[in-house]
Amino acid sequence: MLRRIESISQSAVWDGYDGRTSPAPDFARYNLIYGWNASGKTTLSRVFGLLNKSSPNRLPTGAFVRVSVGQDVLDSRKEQDRGRIPVCIFNRDFIDANLQQDDYTRAPALFIVGEDNIRLGNRIASLTRRRERVLTMYRSVQKKQIETNAAKEKAATDLARECGTMLGVRDFRAPNLKTIQHGLTAPGDHLLDAATLQVLVNQARDQSDFAPIRNLPVVLPPLPPGVDDVAGLLRETPRQNTIKRLADDPSLSDWVRTGLRFHEHSTACAFCGNDAAQALEAYADHFSDEYRRQHAAITAAIGQLEQPRQAHTFPHEKEWVPDVRAKVREVLSRLLGWEAREGEIRATWAGLLREKLANMETAFTVEAVEDRAPELAVILAELHQAKDDHNLACDELASRLRSAADKVKEHFAARFVLDPGAAEAIAFLSEVEAALGRIKAVGQKIAAQSTAANTELQRSSVATNQINELLKRLLGPSISVEQAQDNRIQFIREGQPATNMSDGERTAISLAYFLVSLGQNGQRLEDLVVFVDDPICSLDANHIYDVAYLLITSLKTCRQLFISTHNSEFFNTIKQDWADRGGKFKPQHVAYLVSRQGGGTSQLLVLPDHLAKFRSDYHHVFYCLRQFQASTSLEVDAYLSCPNLLRRFLEMYLGFRRPTPKGYQTKLDVLFDDEVERRAIARYVDEGSHGASTLRLLEFSDFPAVSREMVERVMQALERVDPDHYSVLVAETT
Structure with missing residues (x-):
């Protein structure tokens, strides 16, 4: 069971x-x-x-x-x-599958053993029992097959887990191991001794984590001005009528030169307002156009020379493979020296140019400097070569790691193939498969014999007699069943197909058909x-x-x-x-x-208990309403059945208190004296009991709160008007 x-x-x-x-x-x-x-x-x-x-x-x-x-x-x-x-099931699906054709007048034929066909029935029952025994044998052998496969699968899982643990790989599983095993042509060649296995595991688990270096920072060559530009600026002196006091005092000269921009369009002194035409003319001769041009050029050159060179961040020393680290360290040191020397040269040139600004009429000289660009080009070329060497080493390292890991995995796959238990399991599974084939053939033979017995049985079925007996019990003689010519049975009323049957008649013939079908083809109710x-x-x-009582006795x-x-x-x-x-x-x-x-x-x-003790569902409806009354749920769906239950309770209680055929609405005065309260209860029950009205009610009110309130009102009224009845209901449903 x-x-x-x-x-x-x-x-x-x-x-x-x-x-x-x-x-x-x-x-x-x-x-x-x-x-x-x-x-x-x-x-x-x-x-x-x-x-x-x-x-x-x-x-x-x-x-x-x-x-x-x-x-x-x-x-x-x-x-x-x-x-x-x-499992035999009577429900709407059974009716639709068997009887909903041509207005329920026809159904598939049933074949039931009558008194004259006991031999066939016994034959079918014997074949059924034999088939069950064969099926039991099949399941037993199949269970051993499943257990052996499970043991084999466990061995693969254990070996894969051991291999994955050794390699530090989490995603190496039994399917991966078996995939490798299928590719081994000579498994014995892949077995490793303990020492070799450990060496390969160490190689595969090498934690050296080096990534290829795709690009290096761009290092710019020396920027202008160059030595020739600086020498020209230092050598050149402007033509001018020099004012000695300004020539001797550079700070004063700068002050005067700055103040001239306030007198570009006027000869009056910007400070005192007096005529300054003569002084402005002398200053203009001192600060000639050539002087201003050269002064601006020197100032610009100083700005360029004092502008810091771009800083560069190269990969950290630990990011380079060990074989190239020393070389990279030496080349980067030379690059730093080159940058330092470049800074010194440019600082010296800037100092000379500042001296020139202080003495524009004096010619200066600068020491010759070698061309520094070739040295920088050599340094950068060596850095790029180191990068290429590093990337090649990374590729070779990854290849060595993969090769070592593959050899370890092949070792464990070979163990899986060559394990003595695995060979025995393969042989056993081959035997089991052959046994299952033989059992299946026997089962097919029994099925064929059972089909032949059923075919013979169909020619002399007594199913129609049994259905007719049940229909007489349920519907009287109005509807009967007869065997049709197309291997089906037909429902007849007054000699004609029983069309336009009522819902009750359809239910009765469906049930009768189902009960008789339980015994077809030699089935035993037990x-x-x-x-x-x-x-x-x-x-x-x-x-x-x-x-x-038909179900109680028949089943x-x-x-x-x-x-x-x-x-x-x-x-x-x-x-x-x-x-x-x-x-x-x-x-x-x-x-x-x-x-x-x-x-x-x-x-x-x-x-x-209240459904078990009492014959009506009155107590259960009361119990459900009290559940609504105590509920704290805010979900609308939890209260949708409340109006219908409240209607059923009121109809049953008020119908007993005032046994007239009128609706419950006319009897609400038994519980409520207030007309407004009676209307509120009736409106909630009537509108909430119908789908469209319920939608409107949900649209304009707090349905859960309203539901609890309406139940509360009815319960309080019942307790007030009929306290004994209320207290007994509470006691029996608690």
């Missing part, structure tokens, strides 16, 4: 269900499931259908379930687990798990009782039974047979409640 649902995934409202943390008890042989519409009962029946082999299902793609059977766990994703326990979902849709009260011998319903009358009829007067269920019988949680997912819960 199915013991418990371990987990459900990707299955609509049951996605994420974890039976290991659920408070629901384990399944018994007989299981009753109660839940309101849209709580998830039909979806649960579809989840059970995942355990069948290749059966159509309306669940989302990828849906799967894990169910414990004894100490084993069946996983619907595994082909070997699907079909191990046959071997089947049966799940019946809401079998009383559109049936009146009399038929509800008939269907309940009593099945291996395990699940019945789910939203109908309280049907639920209580089954419960009355399965439980004692106090609501305690008999041994091997258990009941559950399916409930939608706040997040929209379904949960399988133990049946509350």
Whole structure:
């Protein structure tokens, strides 16, 4: 038997269900499931259908379930687990797949063993048992195959982990090891002794981390002015009528020269306002155009000479491979010396030019300096050669590391191939594969014999008689079944195809067809798990009782039974047979409640005591309303069922207090004296009970707060008007 649902995934409202943390008890042989519409009962029946082999299902793609059977766990994703326990399900999907053709008048033929065909039935049963034994043998051998493959895979994983640990590589896994193993033509040639292995590991784990150097800083040649430019500026003297006092005092000369710009357009003294034409003329002769030009040229040259050369940052010494470090150190030292000497020369030239500015009429000389550009070119060429040598060494180092690591990996791959246990495993797997082939051939032979027996059985089926007996019990003689010519059965009313059937008639013939189908092709009810979902849709009260006792008696011998319903009358009829007067269920019988949680997912819960003890769901509606009253949730979805539940409670309570056919709105004065309050309650219940009105209500109010307020009002009114009734309800549902 199915013991418990371990987990459900990707299955609509049951996605994420974890039976290991659920408070629901384990399944018994007989299981009753109660839940309101849209709580998830039909979806649960579809989840059970995942355990069948290749059966159509309306669940989302990828849906799967894990169910414990004894100490084993069946996983619907595994082909070997699907079909191990046959599960027969009656729900809307069964009706659509078998009966929704030509207005429900036709269905696939069923083939049931009659008294004259006991031999064929026994033959089919014997072949089925033999097929099960062969299947058990197949699974046993397949299990050994899986275990051997797992051991082989573990050996590969262990060796790959050891290799990865030695090399300090985290992403070396068993698939990488096996890929290398497939490329070894002579595995023995790749085995290494301990000393060689350690040397290669040390090489592969060399932490020297050198990266190629793509570019070196650009070092500019000596910038102008050069020695010839400086010599020319020092040698040249301007033509002028020198004023001795200015020539002897350079500071005064600069002061006067600066002040001349205030007298460019006037001969009046800018300081005292007196006529300064004569003095300005003398100054103009002293500071001639040639003087000003030469003075500006010298000043510009000094600015260029004193401008610092660009600093350069070369790779740090540790970034160079050891073989070129000494060379790089020596060349960079020479470059620093060249830069220092260049700075000294330019500083000397700048000093001479400053002296020239102080004595413009004096000619100066400068010492000759060698051309420094060739020396710099040699230094830079040696640096670039060192860079090329470094990059070549980096490439060779990476190649050596890869080669050493590859040899270590090939050593471990060879160990995997040459391990004595690996050879035995390969031989065993070859034997197992041959055994599986033989068992499969036997299974195919049995299947062919079973098909032949079923073919013979089909010619003399008594399924129509059994369906007719059930239809007479449920519908009387109005509808019957007969065998059609096209290997199908046909539903007949007064000699004609039974078109335009009512919903109740369709439900009845669907159930009858399902119950008879449980015995087709030699199936035994004792071997089947049966799940019946809401079998009383559109049936009146009399038929509800008939269907309940039909299921109880017809399915009593099945291996395990699940019945789910939203109908309280049907639920209580089954419960009355399965439980004692106090609501305690008999041994091997258990009941559950399916409930939608706040997040929209379904949960399988133990049946509350008040549902087990009482025959109506009046107590349960009261219990749910009190849950709303105490709720602190702010989610709108958590309260959408509140108006409907409040309506049901008011209809039941007020209908008992004032048993007239009028609507509950006319009876609200039993609870509320205030007309405004009665209108508020009625407006909330009526508008909230219909989809379009609910949307409007959500649009203009705080729906969670309004819902809690309305329930609070009803509860307070009930406690005030009928305190004994209220206190008993609270006690029975707490």
